[in-house]
Amino acid sequence: MERREALKNLGFGSMALFTSTVFFGALQGCSSAAELDWKPVYLSPEEASQLGKVCEGIMPKTSTPGAIEAGVPSHLDSALANIYRNREAEYFKRGLNVFVANFNANQEVSFDKATTEQMTEAINSYFDKYEADKDILRNYRAEFRKEGEKDDVFVETYFVTNVVDSTIWxxxxxxxVGKEVMAYDPIPGKYEGCIPYEPGQKAWSNV
Structure with missing residues (x-):
């Protein structure tokens, strides 16, 4: 299944289950993340490289560009520095570190040596767990509204749910992607609120 076809059938919920095993399975790639070729402003170079690997596991390169080629990791790093509230940027950063540590502890390969497909499978496992036990996200949302120090379970859940949503966005x-993958018209002309949409037609870009 093509990435766009998988996305067409996907619905999103705020800070909830943004995806499913079927979705990520449809997007699997087989190459590992590229070397870091940009300068992070919030994350350390090592963390930025790790984030790139996770993002590529979410949106891998297929017949269309992957997350790294689209500049997603650098975009998210900039957002952490300039858009996220301080505490939430820290949740993301800490959550990334917990995610990597748990990957190394629970997977057959180390994080650094994992392929994109293995990264996809690891991310899937979290959403399988969230779907099987609804209390995980319910408790997470309740904890999010409280002040005070957060534990590793909380920040990892914040990272996993947030990085999926943010990577796709x-x-x-x-x-x-807006110009080369989606339908793009820099001078769209008059607004038409209802036009035919043919099967297989590209979604319109918002760039």
Whole structure:
């Protein structure tokens, strides 16, 4: 299944289950993340590289560009520095570190050596767990509204749910995807509120 076809059937919920095993399975790639070729402003170079690997596991390169090629990791790093509230940027950063540590502890390969497909499977496992036990996200949302120090379970849940949502948003907001993957018309003309949409037609870009 093509990435766009998988996305067409996907619905999102705020800070909830943004995806499913079927979705990520449809997006699997087989290559590992590229070397870091940009300068992070919030994350350390190592964390930025790790984030890139996770993002590529969410939106891997297929017949269309992957998250790294679309500049998603650098976009998210900039958002952490300039848009996220301080405490939530810290949740994301801590959650990334917990995610990597748990990957190394629970997977057959180390995080650094994992392929994109293995990263996809690891992310899937979290959403399988969230779907099987609804209390995980219910308790997470309740804890999110409280002040005070957060434990590793909380920040990892924040990272996993947030990075999926943010990666998809950033990917489809990127100039590369907006102009080369989606239907793009820089001078769209008059507004038409209801036009035919043919099967297989590209979704319109918002770039």
């Amino acid at each position: 950033s990917y489809f907001s990127s100039e590369l």
